[in-house]
Amino acid sequence: MLEGIYFQFPKLGFILFFFLACEALCPLRSNPLYYPNAARFGDVGVKPKLWIWVAKWGMIILFIIALMSPVRDKELHYEREGRVDILLILDPASLTEAVLSDVRRFIDKRSTDPIALWVPSASEIRIPLTKDHAALQRILDDVVPEERGNIPDRGIGRFFNPSAGRETWAVVFSDRPETVLPALPKGIEISIPPAGDTVGWIETLHSRHPGVKPVAGRRYVEYYYFFPLFAGFMAMLLYLYGRNQKGIL
Secondary structure, three states, X not given: OXXXXXEOOXXXXXXXXXXXXXXXXXXXXXXXXOOOOHHHHOOOOOOOXXXXXXXXXHHXXXXXXXXXXXXXXXXXXXXXXXXXXXXXXXXXXXXXXXXXXXXXXXXXXXXXXXXEEEEOEOOOEEXXXXXXXXXXXXXXXXXXXXXEOOOOOHHHHHHOOHHHOOEEEEEEEOOOHHHOHHHOOOOOEXXXXXXXXXHHHHHHHHXXXXXXXXXXXXXXXXXXXXXXXXXXXXXXXXXXXXXXXXXXX
């Protein structure tokens, strides 16, 4: 719990020695009160109670600790979205509930990347790059298995913007990807999920191309002085209460 905590101003701990010296050389003085029968009071009311002494020195030590400023180093990373444009290609003749679940899982995993959707069916679906992944998930609810439509020409490349300098992927969910691959332009990365281990493939692909990448780091400190400051304040209240109960204040 206290691992890595250190003091920014450790030399201020010497202030404690001033209090110790004052305790020994500068005792508290007050105007004496005289009673005709002082012996009747005995020594009980003269000796301070132990808990008052503990509260006093606890207050002093905790305030000095707060003044020394306990801190802990931390590393802050600024992050930005990965520079990846993704085109999801769903073969309508290969769609099953398991495939749709894999597609949804992939979209959830790439939450920071713009994703396009292409379903080359008789009622072809073309969704350009978008970060509205909730809308893509709703569109998937309406996709049903059917025969493949006519595979279009390389105009599918309009899904991407090569001038932006971004990475481009095409992820093909099909049991016959060779029917779709000729329509894809050159220069983009093509990924085909293996049969039977789609979950592991998604995790491997995501670890190789993380959706969010740290681009800058900055060292900063986390302050903890308010903990001893609060505890010292409570000890001070306890000490003042004890002094008041003894009739000194």
